[in-house]
Amino acid sequence: MSLSWETLREHARRADPAGLVALLVRATEQERLAVAGDVEAGIRKVPRDAWWRDDRNPTPGYALAVIGTMPTAARAAALLARGNMEAWTRVGTQRFLHVAHVRELPWLGELGSRLARRLPVRDADDELWPMIRTLLREGGAEPPVTEAVVRAWLTDLLGYPRRWNGTTPAPLSRRLRDDPYRDVLLPGLFEIDGLGADLAGGSWNETTGRWDSAPRIPGAVAQLVADGTLERKTILHLTLDRLLRGDKPHHLRPFLLLHEALEPTVDELSSHALDYARLLPQAPGAVAASAQKALRAVDDAGRLEVETLLETSALTLVRKEKTLVKAQLTWLEKVSRREPARAGEVLETVAVAFGHPALDVQERALTLIGGQAGRLDPDTLARLGAAAATLAGDLPSRAAELFGTAVPAQVTGVPELPPAAPPAAMPPPIATTAELAEELVILCLEQTAIRWERVLAGLVALYATEGPAVLAAALQPVLDRYPGEFAENSWNRTSPLLHLGAAIRTISHPAVRGLRRWMVDSVRAAWQTGRRGGGDSQLSATPDGVLALRAAEAALQLTGTMIPVLMATPTHVTGSLDAAVLLERLRRAEAEGWQPWPVDFEQALLRLPRTTDPAVAARAAGLTSPAGRQFAAWLASGGLPDPASRRFEQVPETGRHYWSPRARRVVAALTPVRDGGLRLERQLLTITPGARPEAGPDTFHLCGDVLTMVLPQHREAAAAWALPELAALADQDQRRGSAVLPLLAECSGPVGPAMAYGLAYALGARHQENRVAAVDALLTLAARPDPFGPAVGAALGDLCADATLKLSRVIPALADAHRAGASAAVWEVLSAALPALLPAAPHGLADLLELSTQVARAGRAGTPVPGLAEVASRPGATRLIKEARRLQTVLTP
CATH class of the missing domain: 1.25.40 (Serine Threonine Protein Phosphatase 5, Tetratricopeptide repeat)
Structure with a gap:
């Protein structure tokens, strides 16, 4: 049988390595080289997933074809390293080397070196390094010292039982001593950043026959130093150099263990005294403690x-x-x-x-x-x-x-919190169809409330000014490019992008029959009853459903009611709408003879400030259209009344699953305080929590800005909707959801239990970025006149008293707010929390009292804290009592 790519490929697909070896061995070198180009071209055409898609993996056979025909190491390495050749090492070293030896190839070492340089840093084939190592050894070459090579060498050295084929492995120290590339690659463990993570991960313990989580390389290296295999001076220098360059504390632990295992002498410690002096102030805690111990030994010897x-x-x-x-x-x-x-x-x-x-x-x-x-x-x-x-x-x-100095009148070094800046104005409106198309593309990739408002406003305005043909020509390509966002499927009926796509499609096909029946029914249900979810409505009943409803309303109204401007487009990035601007929009509507869309107009009313300039209210009284009269009545009555918000406690089920909250969860129940009102009102202001906490709530973590823009003047109502997700930051250690907190702080309205508990949960969240968001929100609230400290303090006292929240997480966040200048607000929080915490004495209370002392003096507080005097008067000298006495001293005139 003649040697050809077709023949070799057929044997490879049949998983017949023996037949491939026979073909290649029987052929002459001239025949092998003659087919090299066809092999190269054929392998380049192999699908990337061929190694796992076929029942029989063909790549080992292709690897034999490569080593049996390629004229140079460069061409062989380029083929073997291709993505479609994954798992080629399953061919086995014996067959691979047999073909290479028959050809008497002089470049096996070069091939190993080239493959080593292409070795992926992570997720490499487990058998790739052993194959490379074999090629290097056959060719008498040394491996390149790269991160990928050192990582692969270490992984192989630490080993797994399957690599030893059932035999009893030698101890790790012996394997390291006998490794041919030890002297070349071992320094790389110290010199290449990030490898401490691999060392810290443990290894297979050949003595116990189990995976040992403790790092074992340090002990093996120390043993080789002790028996003279490795030079002590070099290893100590490498170890200290690694500690000086720094890394995550856990990743430095193996090097610290090695340093301790080496037990440096006083002479060695003295020669490295300046290194330890650099480590003590800046290294992670455990490393710094070791450096401190070393320097003290040098000092005790009189050599520092x-x-x-x-x-x-x-x-x-x-x-x-x-x-x-x-x-x-x-x-x-x-x-x-x-x-x-x-x-x-x-x-x-x-x-x-x-x-x-x-x-x-x-x-x-x-x-x-x-x-x-x-x-x-x-x-x-x-x-x-x-x-x-x-x-x-x-x-x-x-x-x-x-x-003999005077007592300072106030604490130095604590900044004053600047007054709150006014909210930023909305970006300018979209002016061209090209800009609208560009913003639409960005909206598909990153949905933000501000971008949504600009796109909706731009769609309506440009339809009126540019006409349907121009607008459709600009936007239809975007719909075609992103069918997953704009085409209906089984899960996206609540998506505002789907409804926006329907609105855009009606520009080219204005007949209502071009819309889905369920979409028409959902909008009509909202028009008639305000209902957004349930029954024949496919929209979400939560506040973010208002955005989808507005997009669906545009789909029904855009081509049938020519209006030039939306009423609800906010004037500020918080979602607030200047009453004077809405007045001018309504005047224009009356002058031009058109009526606002119902949902759009109600959203506009919900965005009006809580207080209105009397001059604007007076001018509004002169409006004559139905919408104008409703606007005037809205201003005259003071707008939307705040709903009743009350604390509601949920208790997990007994024997809960691992994903359930660990403890009780406090959420908020909302109830409207009036009948009637806006169509949207009752659903927006009604929350009836269940008896059990929701596991993994995630309604608003991606659209918190949409939530706050629906109710920018009613912070408490918006917070009540977001509260389950904020609670899950602490009681389920969720990572997402806190981004809404700074947005809520920028809203208007009183702080009730929903906002207070939401802030408290975020202050006690597991992840640092969520606590940072809580501090940002607290600083924003502190710069505004709305009182919030007592409510937040009461929530913290409630949640921390029984360790529903960990006080140790809350204290650093409050300290950050104090250092940022919000001392007065932080004191209000602390003074409201302490009465509930002092009797319960949760872990960390002494630290909280210490912080309270600092904050009380910085905020010049003088109000006594109920229960503090009792704790301060107790006999004894525990830290809790000492800190209570300290705070009592500061608060006593």
């Missing part, structure tokens, strides 16, 4: 320069880890007594701790200095007294007594 210690300490004393800082203070106290001539320098360094955020650290530093103040010169005492201006809580009065 005092200047090095003082320079390092000045940076270390402001670290957040109190244990580390207190140990540094103890060390400095020892040095100040050992070096009396330099005690002033040392104690001025100690004074750096006056700026530490923890009061007990500040107190420790002040006590340390006070114990030696009698032997300090007046100039040093004066400088220490000036440094004490940063002390917080009850410490300034103690410092004033110690240094």
Whole structure:
């Protein structure tokens, strides 16, 4: 049988490697080279998914064809590394090398090197590195030191049982010692960023026959250092260099374990003293603690320069880890007594701790200095007294007594919160059909409320000015390009994009019969009863359904009622609509003889400010159209009344599934306070929660801005809809949903239980980005006149008293708000939360009292906290009692 690509391909598809080897071995070298071009072209045409789509994987056979015909390593590597050749290594090294040896190929090492350079960093075939290693060994070549190669080498070294074919493996230290590429690749574990993650992941323990989660490479490397296989000086240098370059704490742990296993001598520690001095102030906590221990050993041996210690300490004393800082203070106290001539320098360094955020650290530093103040010169005492201006809580009065200075009138270093800026104006309207088409494309990729408003307004305005033919020509290609968004399917009947697509299609086909019957029925149901969901309505009953309803209304109305402008387009990015602007739109409608669309007009009314300029109200009284008279009556009556919002507690089922909330959940029930009103009103202002909390609520995490733009003047109502998702940030550790909080804070209206509990849940969320969003919302509220602190504090007290929320998550967020200048608002929150927390004494209460002391003095608070005096008067010296006494001292006139 002659050698050809067709023949080789047929054997490969039949998974007949023996037949392929026989064909290639019997052929002459000239015949093999003659078919190389056809093999190359044929493999390039192989579908990418051929390796898993076919019942019999053909790629091992193709690999034999490659090694049996290619003239150079470059061409062979290019083919074997193609995406459609995945899993080619299943051919096995024996057959692959047999063909290569028959051809007497001189470039196996080069092939291994080229394949190594193309090795993917992650998700590589498990057998790819063993094949590459074999090729390198056959050709006498060394591997390139790349991240992918070192990672693959490490994975293979740590090993899995299946790689050992049932045999008992040698210990890891022996495998490392005997590895031919150890000296080439081992340094890469230290030098290539990110590989600590692989080291930290553990390895297969050949002794226990189980996967060992503890890193084992450090012990193996230390053993090879101990027996002289690896040079101790080099490994210690590599280890410290890796720690200095930094990484995530968990990823540095293997290198820290190696450092401890090496047990550096005093001479080695002294030679690297400057390295440890760099690690102590900036490295993660565990690494810094190790560096501190090393430097103390050097200092105890009398081999550490005092200047090095003082320079390092000045940076270390402001670290957040109190244990580390207190140990540094103890060390400095020892040095100040050992070096009396330099005690002033040392104690001025100690004074750096006056700026530490923890009061007990500040107190420790002040006590340390006070114990030696009698032997300090007046100039040093004066400088220490000036440094004490940063002390917080009850410490300034103690410092004033110690240094003979005046008690500062107010806390320094805490900024003032600037007044709230007015909401930004909406971007300019869309002016051309080309711009509208561009915005429509972007809307398909990223739906935002602002973009939705501009697109809806632009569609109506350009239909009136440009005409249907021009508009259809510009927008139809977008519908064709994104059929998944604009074409109906089984799940998207509530999607506003589907209804917007229907509106655009009616431009070319204006007959109502071009619309789906269910869409017409849904709009008519809303017109007649205000109902958006249930019955014959396919729209969502939640507030985001108003946007879909408006798009569906445009589909029904656009070609039948020629209007030039929408009424509801907001004037500000919050969704608010200036009453004077709506007045002018209604005047235009009366002058031109057209009526607004019903839902669009009701949405416009819902966006009007809570208070109106009397001059605007007076001019509105002169309107004569039905919509004009409704607008005037709306302004005269004060608009939409706030609904009744009340706290509602849900309890998970006994024996709940793992995805259910872990504890009780507090949500809000909404009830309208009047009958009648707008069509949209009753559904928007009615929430009847169930007895059980919803698992994984996710209605608004992608459209929180749409929610707030529907009800921009009724923050509490919008918050009630979003509250289950905000609660899930804490009780289900969900990550998405907090983006609505800053938007809610920018809305208007009173803060009730929904907003208060929503903010409380987000302050106690698991993920940092959600707590940041809560702080942003708190700062926005603090800059506005609406009172909110007592309500939020009561919610925090309720949720933290029984550990529904973890207090340890809440405290840093409140501290951030305090440092940002919202001290007065944070004090209102804390003073309202403490009465419920003091009797319950949840974990972290002492830290909350410490923060309260700092905030109370910064906010110049003087109101007593119920229950605080009782805790402060208890006998004992626990930290909780000490912090209660400290706060009581600050609050006592």
